[in-house]
Amino acid sequence: MKKLLVDAVVISNEAVIPAVWKMVLWAPEIALCVQPGQFVAIRKSGGITFLRRPFSVADADPEQGTITLIYRLVGQGTAEMAAMHADEHINVEGPLGTGFSIRQGDKALLVGGGVGIAPLIFLARKLDRPVLLIGGKTAEETFWSEFLEPYAEKIYITTDDGSVGRKGFTVQALPDILAENEITGISTCGPMIMMQGVAEIAAKEGIPCEVSMEKRMACSIGVCLGCTFAGKSSGKRYKVCADGPVFPAEEVF
Amino acid sequence: MKKLLVDAVVISNEAVIPAVWKMVLWAPEIALCVQPGQFVAIRKSGGITFLRRPFSVADADPEQGTITLIYRLVGQGTAEMAAMHADEHINVEGPLGTGFSIRQGDKALLVGGGVGIAPLIFLARKLDRPVLLIGGKTAEETFWSEFLEPYAEKIYITTDDGSVGRKGFTVQALPDILAENEITGISTCGPMIMMQGVAEIAAKEGIPCEVSMEKRMACSIGVCLGCTFAGKSSGKRYKVCADGPVFPAEEVF
Amino acid sequence: MDKKRMALEFAGIKMKTPVMGASGTFGFGLEYADFMDINGIGAIISKGITPKPRPGNAGVRVAETPAGMLNSIGLENPGVEAFKTTILPKIKTIDTPLIVNISAGSAEEYGELAAELDVDGVAALEVNISCPNVREGGIVFGTKPEAAASVTRNVKLHTSKPVIVKLSPNVTDITCMAKAVEDAGADAISLINTITGMAIDIESWQPLLGNITGGLSGPAIKPVALRMVWQTARAVKVPVLGLGGISCWQDAVEFLLAGASTVAVGAYNFVNPRAVEEIAEGIDAYLARKGISQVSELVGQIKV
């Protein structure tokens, strides 16, 4: 898939909760070809940050020509993003990387934690009503279900404090969910510790599992070798930005 | 005079002609105490430029709490300024330096060229209907008379191409103007070559003359010594940013 | 773009423009094919190749800094064998000179590596004696004139290709290094590599980079690179490839004026993947405006 470099227009940019924002960009060429799990690398020209910032595409609407990013405020770059207004321009490089291996017909379980849930929205939309398991620290962090509802068969929620859904971590809820549903494939994105737990259970149950990784990136297109790792089972050197960010679980854990 | 550091609010910011812009800032503390010939050093926080940029105060309205800057688009910093909108904030350090020695009662002639005319607007307002001589390259560059008219007794204009006013340089018009008016003091701001010509004629005629200098500045408050020069008659080391920018002509030429 | 105006020969390598992609920031060139016509650029300088495959350094390897970045990749690469069998055949399809950047652990190894790369499809060798991110090889050769000279001699002995020696800026006197490698037979000199720097995570109290220190590059270092290029171009007779912080055609023109015959873009490729092409276009337009008919006429024209 050809990588594009476009000046996208901010259509909307607003806080979902104070710490997590949603930006909709008009970038029709990218909206047309991006696949779930792929990401874009963005930069405000004339901004203070130097490197581009990678963000998963949380949704894409080829008809409207828009892509959606959902981002957590972390540092300078995301603060700069949050300060942007509609009609401003932002430079977008994408689609980048290799996304999820979509399995139409599979009964898929998507497991997400934190902003790792973002790419699962886009994935859920492309699948046939998958089951979702999402985790957050508090009730506030479970706003994601609102984005997922249109596409999900069921949404399981866990919170660390038990304020919404089941109390505890996502991984703890997994065995019950696998018992309740006949899952034939798992895609997961979130903290490494969470994905590792998911991958272990999936391996034990013999369910194919893919995980979406995050690494510090400089180039996002496979030239700087900032983001590489050795595949656990193959020993192969992978670039997260180009060969991933989505990998078979057995190559990561 | 105490130097202040304030976050000013952009009230308006618009092109006067494509290459010269006018920015009105709400900065009441500065508006209250700034004197003609003094300047401010500004910086957009989160902007791409590193050092502050020095600009003469082209006008100040203590009642409205505003100061006006008139600036020519030169490079990155002024481009960044021109991109600013009303209600945005810009950090302003000022008032800085030592301005014109206002001579109420004098019959003053103010001679300006290019954006050097900016501080003369503020000066003209504070004086008792001075005579003005301004020079520009073309008719387009003589928009200044519109800002000066309310305060000036007379405005002489020269253009390089003769499209408005007298054809030629300001200096060439000076002898006639001195003949027509009984001038007791001259203040000038503009290109060095122009100010030098003015100073020479003033010296010959025995009219006190002061000139406003421009030098690359890093600190604008007299600590970096980026902007110093040796006084021509005294030999004294001057800092343009602190001892000036306005100096007696005999110290400069 | 006026092809005649921009074409030049650098250390015997024929180039369409004086602007190249710098080692370690340009992959093997193909990665940029989506963004520009990689058949129209000056040259591709490959990621550093070593005798054996290297996984590079552990931990975080890249970090942003004001107007720049730190990297501590540690010369990850598949080794010369895999380079020749799997990568080189693909790049051969590109009609742009490929300069192979090489690193090794001893002067002898540098020579052997050069011999292995004395093959079709390689336009020249860029000898990296300046990688701050590896223990053996790299930086020791880049800070000792005799060591640098010995590497240069060994490489020259084992190759028929033009040899460009890449200097480290982490030295007291760059001209002393430059003269040493010139005397040892270098056909050209490229500079600068990255300046050693570091960053600390103030929450964990650990260095941000797994390797503790890393190499600083990007616009932040441009004034230092330009100064060293100017000093070097005055000190040696061989042509100079200038790089370090170039982000726009204006930067490139500064390097040419300072005495660089050609330039390369490094970290800024990550910011603008079209930089190499756009900078060449900008230089061409500048030359046209200035009425200069050949880019080489600009080289070293600084008025001091």
Place this chain on the structure above:
Amino acid sequence: MDKKRMALEFAGIKMKTPVMGASGTFGFGLEYADFMDINGIGAIISKGITPKPRPGNAGVRVAETPAGMLNSIGLENPGVEAFKTTILPKIKTIDTPLIVNISAGSAEEYGELAAELDVDGVAALEVNISCPNVREGGIVFGTKPEAAASVTRNVKLHTSKPVIVKLSPNVTDITCMAKAVEDAGADAISLINTITGMAIDIESWQPLLGNITGGLSGPAIKPVALRMVWQTARAVKVPVLGLGGISCWQDAVEFLLAGASTVAVGAYNFVNPRAVEEIAEGIDAYLARKGISQVSELVGQIKV
């Protein structure tokens, strides 16, 4: 601000905070009185003082660069005599240690200058052997260990004040310079001075600075400064004053973790004339959040 938490003694100088204004960027301190309480800061380091008055370099002396600036002031100053008679009496009114930065043309002259400044109101001397902008003095002493040691010895011989030697980053091995001046008796080491750089006006083809080259400072050089501070703090026993690109309290904390006992703010004073005070406040709040009762407990705590 918790006074007890922030107070410290550095090379025998009692300071209220570890944050000072760096030489050449802080005037003689009084210039910042409108912006902050200059009686509450760590120390004022004066502009470089020389035996005789100096007009400095001709032409343009300051230029902006990405995240930094170049300067080629060339040690303009009124000379030690005028400093003592007209400036020192004014600064004595401030209840903040004044460290006088000195430069001279020979080791002997450094000694004589130190003797002249062995007077009331001077808390310590910072010996600048690293000014890149003057021909005589400055940089030659800063790149040769023996020369640096000889300057240090001469200064120590002629003063009763603590002697801080300020190192140049324009060297291959900073620890070698640091050890040389430590062995010669330096009570503390400060680093870094500016990194030599340049810029060219692409319209006139002339160097932007009158002096051709200048010293690069500001956030752009912070990673390099931090690396050198870390290397030096590990190599010597005397305390280190860290500076180079500090713009916020987070930067200052990095320097402290890297092993600097105190820090100074240079070029960033021009951007934020309240920086010295705000950075001290930021460090204090950080210490409070981390439950650290004394700033000195942070020094050198990097986990490598």
